[in-house]
Amino acid sequence: MRVAVVGAGVIGLSIAWRCAQRGMTVTVHDPEPTRAAAHVAAGMLAPVTELHYGEEALLALNLESARRWPSFAAELAEASGVDPGYLRCGTLTVARDLDDIAAIDALRTYQDELGLEVERLTSRELRRREPALATGVRGGLFVADDHQVESRRLLRALRSGVTRSGGQLVSSAPRSTEELDADVVVVAAGWCSPDLVPGLPVRPVKGQILRVAVTPTAVLPTHVLRGLDVYLAPRHGEVVIGATVEEVGPDTTVTAGAVADLLRAAWELVPGIAEAELVETAAGLRPGTPDNAPIIGAVDHRVVVATGHYRNGVLLAPVTADAVAELVDTGSVPHEVVPFGADRFAKEEAP
């Protein structure tokens, strides 16, 4: 079986790795892999903390993928020789004022209704667990099983995993699926996927993000921290601070206003940020869909799509890769991705 994967982002590479492991002949096409959103992404693997109202079907997929992350990371490290940087650190949601408390109490009620494990913390318990927090924080939630991965290391590990399993990475930008000489074409080109599968309802959603580095005087957090308008993800000497969500088309300009807003919000939660070194500002484009859930499935006898992972592409890489490899290999659609076929949008539009 010859498989062409279009796009060397976290989704295309994960699929390519899993397909190559099954003995398929895999070629991944991408003219500019550094455009991948995971190059910029924070890498939170936080289905419970990042729960959104009305997204129960997506929650089930997110939880299933989170469950697969430990073995995916261990297997990838072994196969690639590169540690993908999976960090089991837990996630704290932090309330700064009474409005925040009301919002997190409502979130917790919803999490409880869905049977999710969440611990409510007073401000004292919160600061005992995370001394870097500002003294004025009012309380919060702790989710022990929401973790993170260093998404740039993950991309490196996946590229190595693909080539070590016999796959090929090539610098090319096919403009249509017909021009690819393969039995199956997997379109995983992020927000550009509609260029290859016209009519696919995927759009770019801009996210701006910062990275600060630890200095001798900066007291920085050890857990992922989620404020209501900012998050901080600490890993190996740096903290990622994100992220904006902007509907401005395919624009990756870093704006002074966004940097100021993110830094102010981060500093209000963790005052030590003021002493850290600002080492990077960046913007990436999430592939968004009308219902915020991915599109995974065949669109015809030869073309499979895996895109639209929006704010959860890193989290959803393991379950997406397993499902697409199974679909390409056997022709059957694994049950966990059945609700996420491309045809769901056509059905919604029918009278």
Ligand SMILES: Cc1cc2nc3c(=O)[nH]c(=O)nc-3n(C[C@H](O)[C@H](O)[C@H](O)COP(=O)(O)OP(=O)(O)OC[C@H]3O[C@@H](n4cnc5c(N)ncnc54)[C@H](O)[C@@H]3O)c2cc1C
């Ligand atoms: C600021 C920010 C923070 C985020 N934080 C998180 C997070 O904490 N947790 C999480 O799970 N997710 C997060 N995400 C979302 C996650 O990064 C994305 O959902 C995911 O990276 C999408 O991956 P992808 O492979 O589908 O697409 P992309 O990353 O967009 O990759 C697509 C690739 O296809 C290539 N391409 C495009 N057209 C062609 C063509 N014609 N031929 C060949 N190649 C082509 C591009 O060059 C690109 O490299 C974040 C995103 C952003 C922007």
